[in-house]
Amino acid sequence: MALLTPLEGSAGAVKSLCIIYVIRTLSLLLLACSTTFLFPSFSPLGYDTSSTHITGTDNLIGEDGYTTGFVERLVTALTRWDAIYFASIVQNGHRWEQEWAFGIGQSYLVNGFQWILALFGDYEMSPSSQILFLSICSCGSHLVSAVVLYHLTTILFQAARPKETSALGSSGETPKIVAFVAATLHILSPAGIFLIAPYNEPVFSLLSFLGYWLYSYAIKNTAFDGQHAFINEVFLLLSGLLFGVSGLFRSNGIINGVLFVFEVSQSFWRLTSGTNPAANIRLFLISGVSGALVGLPMVWRQYQGWLEYCTTEPSVQRVWCSKTLPSIYSFVQSHYWGVGLLKYWTPGNIPLFLLAVPTLYVLFKTSLKIISIQSPDPTSTRLYSLDLKHTNKDLLFRLTLPQLLLAVLAITNYHVQIIARLSSGLPMWYIVTAAAFAQTSTTGTKAIESKDTPKSGKPADEVVSAEGSWARPAVRFFLGYQVVQAVLYGGFLPPA
Numbered sequence: 001m002a003l004l005t006p007l008e009g010s011a012g013a014v015k016s017l018c019i020i021y022v023i024r025t026l027s028l029l030l031l032a033c034s035t036t037f038l039f040p041s042f043s044p045l046g047y048d049t050s051s052t053h054i055t056g057t058d059n060l061i062g063e064d065g066y067t068t069g070f071v072e073r074l075v076t077a078l079t080r081w082d083a084i085y086f087a088s089i090v091q092n093g094h095r096w097e098q099e100w101a102f103g104i105g106q107s108y109l110v111n112g113f114q115w116i117l118a119l120f121g122d123y124e125m126s127p128s129s130q131i132l133f134l135s136i137c138s139c140g141s142h143l144v145s146a147v148v149l150y151h152l153t154t155i156l157f158q159a160a161r162p163k164e165t166s167a168l169g170s171s172g173e174t175p176k177i178v179a180f181v182a183a184t185l186h187i188l189s190p191a192g193i194f195l196i197a198p199y200n201e202p203v204f205s206l207l208s209f210l211g212y213w214l215y216s217y218a219i220k221n222t223a224f225d226g227q228h229a230f231i232n233e234v235f236l237l238l239s240g241l242l243f244g245v246s247g248l249f250r251s252n253g254i255i256n257g258v259l260f261v262f263e264v265s266q267s268f269w270r271l272t273s274g275t276n277p278a279a280n281i282r283l284f285l286i287s288g289v290s291g292a293l294v295g296l297p298m299v300w301r302q303y304q305g306w307l308e309y310c311t312t313e314p315s316v317q318r319v320w321c322s323k324t325l326p327s328i329y330s331f332v333q334s335h336y337w338g339v340g341l342l343k344y345w346t347p348g349n350i351p352l353f354l355l356a357v358p359t360l361y362v363l364f365k366t367s368l369k370i371i372s373i374q375s376p377d378p379t380s381t382r383l384y385s386l387d388l389k390h391t392n393k394d395l396l397f398r399l400t401l402p403q404l405l406l407a408v409l410a411i412t413n414y415h416v417q418i419i420a421r422l423s424s425g426l427p428m429w430y431i432v433t434a435a436a437f438a439q440t441s442t443t444g445t446k447a448i449e450s451k452d453t454p455k456s457g458k459p460a461d462e463v464v465s466a467e468g469s470w471a472r473p474a475v476r477f478f479l480g481y482q483v484v485q486a487v488l489y490g491g492f493l494p495p496a
Contacts (some may be wrong), residue, residue, distance in 0.1 A: 013180050014147055014235055021143045021187050026485040028193050029074070035490030036077035049078040051492070054087045055128045075128045077490050078135050078197040085443035087131050094452045097318070098336040100305055103200050105249035106134055134198035141202040142195040146183040148209040153179035153431050155216050156396065157386055172386055174438070182427075182434035185475065190359055191424035193489045200249040205425040207246035208253065212399060212427050214239035219395050226270045226280040233286045236263070240290030244297045251329065252409075252422060254298055255402045260291030262398050270417040302327050328338050341413055352417040352495060356410070358477045364439055365470060366432035370400040383469045384435035400428045417495045420481070436468030437475060 055075050079087060085102050090110045094100055110130050117123040125133065157175040186205075189195060195202045218235040222228040240260060247253035271277060307326030310321035312489040320331035333339035336467060344352075373380045374397055381389050383396075403426040411421040423429065488494070 006267070010150070013150055013176070013183070016149070016180070017146050017183050017187065018143065021146065022185055022480075024187055025196055028196060028482060029077075031483065031486035032077045032193055032490035033073055033195075035487050051076045054079055054084050054091075054302045055131060071132070072128065073488070075131050075135075079131055080197065080489050083131075083198050086134070086200070086290045087127065088132070090130055091127055097309070098332055101332045101337055103247075103249045103251065104301065105200060105203060105245070106198065108138075108248070109134065109203070110139055116209070128481050131198050133289055135196060138198060138202040139196055141206040142187070145202070145206040145209045145346035146186045148206065148213055149186050149430060150179045150183040152209060152213045152216060152427055153182050153211065153434070155220065156399075156431070157391055164493060178386055178431065178438050182430040183365055183436050185437075185478075186424070188475070188479060189424045190420040190478040190481050190485075192420075192485045194421050195424060197489070201421050201424050204246050204249040204253060207242045207249070208256065209426045209427055211239040211242035211246065211256065214242070216395060216399070219263070219398070220392055222283070225276045226267055226283050227276055227417045228279060228283065233282065236260075236286050236290045237293070240293035245295045246425075247294070247298045250422070251298065252406055253425075254295055255405050257291050257294035258401055258405065259278070259398055260294065261288050262394075263287040264291065264467075282319070296330075302329060305329070308346075337415075337416065337459065339413060344416055349416070352415070355495060356416045356419050358474060359423055360407055360411065360416075362470075363419070363423060363426070363429050364475050365402055366429040367400050367404040367407070367444070369432055370396050370428065383432065385439035386435045396428070402426065403428050415484060433471050433474065439468045440472060457463060 038346070055072070082102065085099060086106050088095075089099055089102060089104070090107045093105075093107070110125065110133065113133060114123075114125055117125070154175060157178070160287075191201055214235040218228070218232040218239070221232055243253055243256040243259075246256075264284060264287045267280045267287060270280040271284060306321070306326055309318045309328065310326060318328075318331070320326055320328060323331075334343075338344070370384070373383060373393055381387065383391075406422060406426065410416050410422065414422075
């Protein structure tokens with residue numbers, strides 16, 4: 001299979017990823033724009049006219065019933081659902097209380113670019129140009145995050161390259177193949193059109209993947225006794241900062257703070273046992289500061305909300321101001337958007353739960369697979385097509401825990417259908433799915449060299465292949481889902 005053909009170095013992988021990305025992006029844009037273009041012939045106003053109010057293109061529909069102007073049509077096709085709120089916040093700030101459910105990160109991007117433009121003259125971005133700029137940021141972030149995921153996978157498994165010839169290729173080829181497939185799966189993410197539109201997910205994914213890459217590098221290069229180089233401390237701090245900044249785009253970025261709980265706990269345990277005190281004191285402090293950086297931006301945003309709504313006369317203060325922990329985000333999510341424990345569990349939302357099942361299945365399936373290899377059992381030395389004999393399995397578990405927590409929260413607290421979007425910022429399910437896909441997609445070879453026949457009576461390679469057979473239908477679903485999603489999104493039709 002061409003997808004699994006070993007590539008010539010990182011440069012070749014990046015080139016191939018760029019080609020796949022361009023084809024995928026142009027295809028989804030064509031679908032979304034075509035729907036926006038054709039939908040008015042069935043209904044002159046479409047499903048909703050909010051997009052045209054935001055972009056200032058109220059005359060988008062011409063006398064012939066079709067849209068006029070390619071750029072106007074493109075911008076309108078991309079401005080759907082939450083993107084309307086994002087665009088409004090960029091243009092006017094948080095005017096209404098319910099808008100505090102959305103991140104402020106895109107406003108900083110636009111303001112930063114506007115500041116750069118001001119250096120070259122008196123340029124002012126129109127609403128449409130702001131949306132177009134954010135869409136370009138989304139596209140660029142999505143592509144770069146795929147490249148980062150490729151290198152993250154390589155780092156995680158760079159020590160798991162067998163010296164002898166492997167069934168999947170020459171020495172060291174298997175991790176490279178899995179890394180390339182994982183990056184490709186990210187490009188073909190079920191988030192689909194949301195990674196092209198002016199949404200927060202693409203930039204969030206890029207910041208998260210960079211944070212995971214820096215964190216993984218630091219942990220892999222820390223010895224069992226805590227001995228580490230100064231660069232490890234720098235990388236830990238930078239990863240915490242990146243996770244924190246990602247929280248300005250999507251609040252679930254704060255979940256990544258759990259990564260630093262592990263390192264704080266381990267360094268503290270080493271200290272109490274008297275192991276390498278000098279190195280572990282530094283590691284304990286740096287890990288604690290890094291974890292604090294993850295939550296600092298969100299705390300700062302809550303403080304801004306408190307200043308705006310809770311420093312007025314008590315008679316006009318909002319009800320959440322009197323809470324022990326006055327959080328505007330928690331109140332807005334619950335009061336305006338119906339987010340809360342089991343609040344989404346209503347008969348009318350059953351179709352949305354069913355729509356989220358494939359994504360949730362993959363998230364739980366891959367999480368449980370990582371958990372299963374934590375066993376000291378010597379037989380748990382493989383992650384599908386990947387050799388784990390020299391890989392830090394504890395690190396894999398750490399990186400999987402935010403994914404598992406988010407999947408549980410999606411079922412119990414969130415609007416469950418958005419898990420397709422939220423999953424785009426989680427690296428481990430791509431990697432595990434890629435390992436399973438690479439194993440089942442390789443023909444004429446054995447994933448594990450063995451002449452033994454297990455108790456099931458089937459050859460070992462057939463058993464291993466069957467174990468990862470779930471990956472193929474999952475990938476097929478995500479590919480089909482993207483097509484349907486782009487058409488519905490372009491027509492401003494649910495689900496979002």
